[in-house]
Structures are given as C-alpha cells and as structure tokens.
Amino acid sequence: MLKGVSKRALSISPSPTLALDARIKKMRIEGVSVISFGVGEPDFDTPINIKNAGKKAIDDGFTKYTPSQGTESLRQAICDFYNRKWCTQLKPTNIVVSNGAKHSLFNIAMVLFGEGDEVLIPAPYWVSYPEQVILMGAKPIFIKTDLTTDFKINVDILKDCITDKTKALILNSPCNPTGIVYNKKELQEILNLVVQKGLYLIVDEIYDALVYNGIEYTSVLSFVSGNPDLMKNIIVVNGVSKTYAMTGWRIGYTISNEILAKIIGDMQSQSTSNPCSISQKAAEEALSGSQEAVKIMVEAFQKRRDLISGLLSEIDGVKLKKPDGSFYIFPDFSSFINTSFKGIKIQNTIKLCEYLLEEAKVGVVPGEAFGAPGYMRFSFATSEDNIIEGIKRLKEALKKLN
Numbered sequence: 001m002l003k004g005v006s007k008r009a010l011s012i013s014p015s016p017t018l019a020l021d022a023r024i025k026k027m028r029i030e031g032v033s034v035i036s037f038g039v040g041e042p043d044f045d046t047p048i049n050i051k052n053a054g055k056k057a058i059d060d061g062f063t064k065y066t067p068s069q070g071t072e073s074l075r076q077a078i079c080d081f082y083n084r085k086w087c088t089q090l091k092p093t094n095i096v097v098s099n100g101a102k103h104s105l106f107n108i109a110m111v112l113f114g115e116g117d118e119v120l121i122p123a124p125y126w127v128s129y130p131e132q133v134i135l136m137g138a139k140p141i142f143i144k145t146d147l148t149t150d151f152k153i154n155v156d157i158l159k160d161c162i163t164d165k166t167k168a169l170i171l172n173s174p175c176n177p178t179g180i181v182y183n184k185k186e187l188q189e190i191l192n193l194v195v196q197k198g199l200y201l202i203v204d205e206i207y208d209a210l211v212y213n214g215i216e217y218t219s220v221l222s223f224v225s226g227n228p229d230l231m232k233n234i235i236v237v238n239g240v241s242k243t244y245a246m247t248g249w250r251i252g253y254t255i256s257n258e259i260l261a262k263i264i265g266d267m268q269s270q271s272t273s274n275p276c277s278i279s280q281k282a283a284e285e286a287l288s289g290s291q292e293a294v295k296i297m298v299e300a301f302q303k304r305r306d307l308i309s310g311l312l313s314e315i316d317g318v319k320l321k322k323p324d325g326s327f328y329i330f331p332d333f334s335s336f337i338n339t340s341f342k343g344i345k346i347q348n349t350i351k352l353c354e355y356l357l358e359e360a361k362v363g364v365v366p367g368e369a370f371g372a373p374g375y376m377r378f379s380f381a382t383s384e385d386n387i388i389e390g391i392k393r394l395k396e397a398l399k400k401l402n
C-alpha cells in the first residue's frame with residue numbers, strides 16, 4: 001500500500017462498467033470479435049450543427065476562461081429549454097454548468113453530504129451514486145426494488161427508510177440500468193413526502209429525452225411552476241452527453257435554488273474552474289438549435305429497444321420489463337445461477353458475465369455492479385445487426401450450461 005493515501009481515497013471502488021469496457025477494448029486489440037452491450041454512450045456521432053458550433057468557438061477565439069459556473073448565455077439557454085418545456089421561471093442564477101453530469105452530482109455530494117448523513121438510493125442504481133456518497137463520509141441507504149414492483153419505489157416503502165439522519169433521496173428517471181420512468185402521479189407523491197420530511201430530492205434527468213412511444217415523462221421541475229417554494233427541496237441534474245451524443249464534450253449542469261447554486265459554483269471555482277469554453281458553445285447550440293437529430297436518434301433507439309426486448313424475452317428462463325426510457329434493458333437471469341460449464345460452477349451473475357465474454361464473446365454488465373445480483377444490464381446503444389448477432393451468440397452459450 002502506498003504511504004499516506006487518505007481513508008477517503010481508499011473508500012472508492014473503480015467503475016465496473018469502465019472496467020468491462022477496458023477488457024473488451026483489450027480483447028478487440030488482440031483481434032477477438034466482441035459484441036459489447038456494455039457501453040453507456042450513444043453510438044451516433046455528435047450532430048453536425050453542434051460540431052460546427054464547437055469549431056466556430058475555436059475560430060472565434062472563444063478559448064479562454066469563462067465564469068466558473070458557466071457562461072451566462074449557456075445558462076440562459078438551459079433556462080429557456082426548461083422554462084419552455086416545463087413552464088418554470090428559472091434564471092441563470094439557478095444553474096451551474098460542470099464537466100458532465102457525473103461532475104454535477106459530485107458537486108452536489110460535496111456541498112450536501114458529510115459524516116452522519118444518510119442518503120436514500122433506490123436499487124438497482126447507477127454505479128456512481130453510492131461511491132460519491134461514501135466518498136463524502138455519508139452513508140448510502142439502499143431501497144431495494146425488483147421486477148415485481150417494476151423497479152419502482154413508492155411512498156410507503158420510502159417512509160420506512162427515512163430517519164432523522166436522512167438528508168436526501170437520489171432518483172434517476174429514466175433510469176440507468178432499468179429503463180423505468182416515474183409518471184407524474186408517482187413523482188408528485190414522492191415529492192410531497194420529501195417536502196414534508198424536509199429532505200432534498202435530487203433527480204438525475206440525464207436520459208429525459210430518451211423516452212419511448214406512449215410513455216409519459218414528467219420533469220420534477222414541472223411542479224415548481226405553481227409552487228416556487230419547492231425549489232428549497234429540489235435539485236435537478238441534466239446534461240448534453242446522452243441526448244445529443246456528446247459524451248466526450250463533458251457538459252452537465254445542476255438546477256437548484258439560487259443559494260445552493262451559488263455555493264455549488266463557489267466550490268467548483270476552487271476545483272475545476274469553468275467547464276471547457278468550446279464545449280459550452282457547442283452545448284448552447286445543442287439546446288437552442290434544431291432538435292431534428294435527437295428525433296432521429298430516439299426513433300432508432302426505440303426500434304432497437306423493441307428488437308432486443310423481443311429477442312431476450314424468447315430465451316427460456318429470462319424475465320424482463322421492456323424499458324420505457326434510457327438505452328438499457330435489465331433482464332433477470334437468476335435462473336442461470338448455479339448452473340455449470342465443463343464442471344465449473346457459475347455462482348452469480350458476475351461469473352455468468354465472465355462466461356459469456358469468454359465463451360460467446362459478448363460483453364454484458366452484471367447486476368452486482370448496480371446493487372442487483374441476478375440481473376444483467378444490456379445497453380442497446382449499438383446497431384440492430386450487433387443486437388441480432390449478440391443475442392444469437394448469447395443464446396448458444398446459455399444452451400451449453402447445465
């Protein structure tokens with residue numbers, strides 16, 4: 001062990017999804033044809049109007065420091081986007097722009113969580129929520145959900161988890177990894193309880209545009225238009241990474257009350273300063289320019305969702321809920337646990353995923369990474385051909401288990 005490393009740093013676990021990605025990349029370099037359902041990013045290119053805005057920023061010399069909380073014009077574009085869509089009355093002083101939504105979440109954790117705090121996290125959860133809470137010395141309290149409850153929490157379950165140490169609930173809708181979307185009534189009930197108990201409701205809306213036909217999506221901020229006081233309790237996290245295929249540009253943001261936004265901005269000013277000036281110009285174009293490319297990407301994701309849901313549900317022993325949003329599906333593979341291959345026992349979904357990578361050359365993330373053993377996460381941010389071939393290989397490998 002390296003001398004002098006802090007207890008805090010030693011508490012972190014590396015991202016399991018990035019670890020899988022690194023392993024697949026290595027296999028590909030070695031010439032192995034791997035089909036990956038592991039990636040958490042759109043396979044589309046950033047739309048041309050957005051790329052051009054980035055190029056123009058460079059040509060115009062927009063390459064210097066900006067205000068650390070983000071440019072006034074990008075923060076105004078974020079407000080316009082939300083005010084138009086959800087009838088809010090946000091001002092740039094409600095917004096802090098950061099280096100991706102993960103960084104926005106990290107800033108919130110830094111500002112709100114500390115020793116003695118409990119933070120409620122529904123499981124299955126996105127991998128970084130508990131790690132960030134632990135890093136701050138606070139305690140993640142998991143609220144277990146499964147397929148039988150459509151992976152959703154409700155107020156009765158929530159009430160039982162709240163103690164006098166509870167600081168916040170982190171909700172992710174549409175959800176990574178389950179693809180569930182909370183409807184207006186469910187959100188309203190959760191929000192009412194959170195307000196009654198004086199907690200923060202942190203809603204990660206990074207997949208808000210990726211919702212499929214017939215599904216109603218509501219931003220928690222829609223409740224604020226009739227009741228501005230709710231901003232005392234609500235913090236929204238969003239960004240351009242997923243909706244606009246801009247994962248590498250690193251732009252995310254928080255929407256909160258002005259006092260909290262000022263504290264988050266001040267804290268960011270002492271850590272990263274502003275997010276990349278060029279990316280901020282590109283993000284401004286993403287939010288205020290044509291949304292045509294988003295429509296095309298969502299249509300493609302919807303077709304792939306239908307395809308992968310159909311193929312996986314044909315496999316004996318697999319149970320699933322068709323995702324309403326995001327680009328992930330999270331089927332239950334627990335019936336394959338305790339099978340074996342050539343005498344070697346497959347005791348859990350970590351082992352099952354290792355087996356599938358070795359035998360079928362198919363990359364899938366085990367549910368353990370999301371606090372839900374027995375399940376596996378498939379990203380359908382990949383081509384229809386890859387989905388067909390990948391599930392075919394997977395089926396063949398599963399047949400060899402006994």
Ligand SMILES: Cc1ncc(COP(=O)(O)O)c(C=O)c1O
Pocket residue numbers: 040099100101102103126172175176204206239240241247250251252
């Ligand atoms: C639920 C969720 N929140 C936040 C993020 C982070 O997004 P960004 O790339 O903008 O940091 C991700 C990325 O995988 C995610 O799945």
